[in-house]
Amino acid sequence: MRIWTGTRAIAEAVKIADVDVIAAYPIRPYTGVMNELAKMISDGEFSAEIIVADSEHSQFEIAKHASAVGARTFVGSSGVGLLYAAEAITVTALAQLPVVALAGCRALDDPGNFGMEWNDTLVFRDFGWLVSWAKDAQEALDMTLVAYRVSEDRRVLLPQFVAVDGATITHIASPVTPPDERIEGFLPPYKPPYPLDPEYGPITKSQHIAPSLIGPEQRKVVDASVKRSREVIEEAWRDFGKRVGRSYPPFLETAYMDDAELAIVTMGAYTKDAVYVAKKLREEGERVGVVRLRYWRPYPAQELRELLEGVRGIAVLDFSYSFGSPDMGGAFYNELRAALYEANQKPLILDFLFTGGREPSVKHFREAVEITKRAVERGRPERLVYWPTLRGDDI
């Protein structure tokens, strides 16, 4: 066992995966992972081309093109840096290149803000990237290894973000056990079907097209890959569990959900606090459970429906927001509501927005459950969206 920050843990995974090309450009809180990798490479712990790029746009374009040749690649960013790379991020998925990137969730400008928010990563929900969401440094390491396995699978061939909540995971040191030699064979070498290499003959990749010829069909191909990724994700975690002796449920992690009447739904680092709150409330006789999404894309809609159908009220711990959205809630909330629209018994779903990077505390989570409970008892919510950490009136 080691005591590692989240960024260090992810760097270890990149080393274990024997990544070939890495592209770096600093922005807090993701920067640390590149600092670690640069040092490892300088010390000869493993070998890779590490490019100090001039911007995130270049950074993601470098990774995309290295991947096209057949290299295993690693890249990442946070906050406005991710959005600066948005164009390259788009084409990486549509060219079906299995780049793996760290998304170190950070509030978007303006004003500059070092706090944690999910909007930078959730923006990419529509781009064809798989998005997995770790809850701590250990899982971030394991998830990065699994990301390569899933993304490079011939049935998938899609890039993937491993999202980690900025600061709470990236900068906090915690116990991590790296996998030992039992991991060998888990990650076969990356062999692209059509590498951009004269050795394999001429291919023309991503040429301009006539929409009338293959416009929707090309989109459908990517859609089918995202769908197929579900079974590959399940297989990969099963195999990982067998080899390493640490098993994870593929899509949803739950606590106290067996007989729950109220559920907290969230992702990421604050799951642990949510579980703590649920435990305390259980001691007081409340039937509260916690559900955490481990993947944002593909979205585990079916699993959520099965799990939450019998629940009466849901408190969403949401670090995203979408100004002017239906009910003025976050993207995370709106997607959950969309997924549960098909449920036979629809629970009340309330959104608790933790915006602007201000840290919440267990007190806020507890209040969220209490507000949800009162809404359930009354049979209707007073309102749907709350800003618990806001000072002053929530107008």
Place this chain on the structure above:
Amino acid sequence: MSLQPIRNPKELGPIDYYTSGHRTCAGCGPAIGYRLATKAAGPKTVLLGPTGCMYVANGHQFLTSPYAVPWFHTQLGGGGAAGIGTAAAFRALTSKGKRKREEVNVLVYGGDGGFADIGYAGLSMAMTYDYQRLLYILYDNESYANTGIQASSTTPWGATTTFTPTGRVRRIGNERMKKNVALTIAAHPGVRYVATSALYPPMDFVNKVRKAFNSGGPAFIQVLTPCPKGWFFDPKHTVTLSRLAVETGAWALWEYEEGAFSLTYKPPKRRGLAEYMRLQGRFTHLSDEDIERLDRMIEEQWGLWLESDRQKRLILSWTPPPTPL
């Protein structure tokens, strides 16, 4: 594997790596440049194409492809990064024993919009690395041709474009002076090879491409490629205009090899600029005096080119922008 200089066009052989199946305009200068550059680079080459005419007008209909070597699109501003990513992958895979040891040329063929403007930072980044057999060619049609002829920072003074039209109060059209991208690339310490070229004389361009790949570092060539659609001329004049650009001195051919500057063509007697400009519709609104003034500016500039050639090192000029008469 060094690419030998070509003395006779026949030595290039009959095989084209940029071949049939494209839909560029008749007389397209950038397309002729593509054909020459890929012929010079040979079969062990990967091509990367930033968005622009050389993306949209090649391939496309019925999914045809004119490329007989691997080709991949990159974003308009991504040319510099794409070359680095590709070269880095080859180096990593060969040095780690994941790919057999065999050199591959990486050729990024990007427009002036792509390399002089939006992708300039990425191109500059690339010039600070030491990847070998990596060549960036800026095909300079002095406009954003694919989006319908807008001014780029290499559009010459006086040209009309859709973003710099002449009008009742703005007589001149484009009032910015052409950015000399190649000179700025030469300002990167350690850069092995930088050159300017044109479609005429063709062997000058072919040999510069081969030299660039042999140079041992990332290299850059800015090739002037007339565009009938944007310059408003009869497609039969593409090569004539390339030749006139060189012989009037409007476009100087030079190379910069490991710090040593030399002109690769010295007009024995410079032809008057009017001959070049009057063939093009984009300059018709300019008066004879405008053109005479530009001619005088070129004369002064040539004093510096010749002096740079004599001293084998670059001397920068400061040119006052011509204000409309």
